[in-house]
Amino acid sequence: MRSLVLEESGENPRLTIEERELPPLGPRDVLVRVHACGLxxxxxxxxxxxxxxxxxxxxxxxxxxxxxxxxxxxxVDSFQVGSQVASIFTEPCGDCEQCRWGREQRCVRGRGIGHRIDGGFAEYVKLHQNALVSLPSGVDMDIACIYGCPVGVAYNAITAVAQLQAGERALVTGAGGGLGVHSIQIARAVGAEVFAVTSSPEKEERLREMGADHVILVGDLDFSEVVMALTGNVGVDVVVENVGGLTFRSSLGSLAQFGRMVILGAIGPGRVEISPAELIFRDARIMGTGGATRQQLREVASLVEQGHIHPVVSQSFPLEEAATAYRLMRESKTFGRVILKP
Ligand SMILES: [Zn+2]
Ligand SMILES: [Zn+2]
Incomplete structure (x- = not known):
C-alpha cells in the first residue's frame, strides 16, 4: 500500500511515498481502505x-x-466488510477511568492516530474498532473524514465545554480555519450571535456565508475594542479561541461578565500573561479542550444530515502533493479544511 512517510520534520519537512505491506490485524482491529484524510x-x-x-x-x-x-x-463486533466509517483521533480502550467517565478522547491508554501509530495518509490504515463510527449510507465521504476533527472538536468545545446558549454572543478566532468555519456554524446552530475574527480580508464574504453576523479583520489592532464597540461595551459570552497566544489578550479583553473562553488551538507563540484580578473582576472562566468522542461524531453526522452544519472541504490533494497542502496551511491560505486522497 502507498503510504506518505514523514522522514524528517522541519520548516521544509521531508515527506516520501513508500510502498508498505498491509499491516496484520490484531484482535478487534479493522483494516480501512482510506477514502480521504483531512490535513x-x-x-x-x-x-x-x-x-x-x-x-x-x-x-x-x-x-x-x-x-x-x-x-x-x-x-470485531461493530463493523463488517463494506462498512463506511470515520475516525476519532485516538484509539480508546473502553475501560480506563476516562473512558468510563465518557471522556474517551482522553483515554489513558489511548494511542494517537497519525501520531503514536500510523494514520490515514495512506491507501489503508489499521485501526482498533473503538476509534471508528459507522456512517449513514449515502454520506459524502469527502466531508465525512472531518466529522471527528475538526467538526466534532468544535462541537464538543462549544456545546459540552463552553455550554453556549441560544441568545448568547460567541466570538471565534482563526475563523477561516478548519476549527473556525465549523465553530461559526455550530455557534449559529445553537442560536448565538456570532463574531468572527480573521486576519485574511479575502475570507470575509465566505465567513458571512458560514453564519457570522460580524466579521472583524485583525492586523496588529486589539480587536477587543471593536467587540466592545459592537456590543455596547458588554462583550461576548463565549470566546472560541482557535489561535492561542497571538489572539489571547484581545480574546480575554472581549469577554463579558461571566464570560467563558475555550481554547482549542495553539499556533505560534506559546506564552501569555494574565492578571488574576482580570479574571476575578470578570468572573471569567478559561478552559482548554481537545478531541471528541464517538458519540459526538455521531451527533455531528446527524446535524450534517439535518442541514445544520455544512462541513467545509475546500481543496483535495493526492498524497504526492502533501507538501503543497502543508505550505498552504502554513501561509493561512486555506479555507475550512483541505484533505488528502490516496
Ligand atoms: Zn480508556
Ligand atoms: Zn485534526
Whole structure:
C-alpha cells in the first residue's frame, strides 16, 4: 500500500511515498481502505517539528479519516466488510477511568492516530474498532473524514465545554480555519450571535456565508475594542479561541461578565500573561479542550444530515502533493479544511 512517510520534520519537512505491506490485524482491529484524510494543524505542527513528544519514527500522519472496512480482525463486533466509517483521533480502550467517565478522547491508554501509530495518509490504515463510527449510507465521504476533527472538536468545545446558549454572543478566532468555519456554524446552530475574527480580508464574504453576523479583520489592532464597540461595551459570552497566544489578550479583553473562553488551538507563540484580578473582576472562566468522542461524531453526522452544519472541504490533494497542502496551511491560505486522497 502507498503510504506518505514523514522522514524528517522541519520548516521544509521531508515527506516520501513508500510502498508498505498491509499491516496484520490484531484482535478487534479493522483494516480501512482510506477514502480521504483531512490535513489538521496537528499534522502541520508535527511536520514542522514543533510537536515531537510521543511521535512515532517515520510516522504516517493523519487522524481525520473516512473510508471503507475491507477486513476485520478476530472479535470485531461493530463493523463488517463494506462498512463506511470515520475516525476519532485516538484509539480508546473502553475501560480506563476516562473512558468510563465518557471522556474517551482522553483515554489513558489511548494511542494517537497519525501520531503514536500510523494514520490515514495512506491507501489503508489499521485501526482498533473503538476509534471508528459507522456512517449513514449515502454520506459524502469527502466531508465525512472531518466529522471527528475538526467538526466534532468544535462541537464538543462549544456545546459540552463552553455550554453556549441560544441568545448568547460567541466570538471565534482563526475563523477561516478548519476549527473556525465549523465553530461559526455550530455557534449559529445553537442560536448565538456570532463574531468572527480573521486576519485574511479575502475570507470575509465566505465567513458571512458560514453564519457570522460580524466579521472583524485583525492586523496588529486589539480587536477587543471593536467587540466592545459592537456590543455596547458588554462583550461576548463565549470566546472560541482557535489561535492561542497571538489572539489571547484581545480574546480575554472581549469577554463579558461571566464570560467563558475555550481554547482549542495553539499556533505560534506559546506564552501569555494574565492578571488574576482580570479574571476575578470578570468572573471569567478559561478552559482548554481537545478531541471528541464517538458519540459526538455521531451527533455531528446527524446535524450534517439535518442541514445544520455544512462541513467545509475546500481543496483535495493526492498524497504526492502533501507538501503543497502543508505550505498552504502554513501561509493561512486555506479555507475550512483541505484533505488528502490516496
Ligand atoms: Zn485534526
Ligand atoms: Zn480508556
Amino acid at each position: 489538521c494543524y496537528h499534522d502541520v505542527l508535527v511536520m514542522q517539528g514543533v510537536l515531537r513528544r510521543g511521535v512515532k519514527e517515520r510516522v504516517v500522519l493523519g487522524h481525520e479519516i473516512s473510508g471503507t472496512v475491507v477486513q476485520v480482525g478476530e472479535g
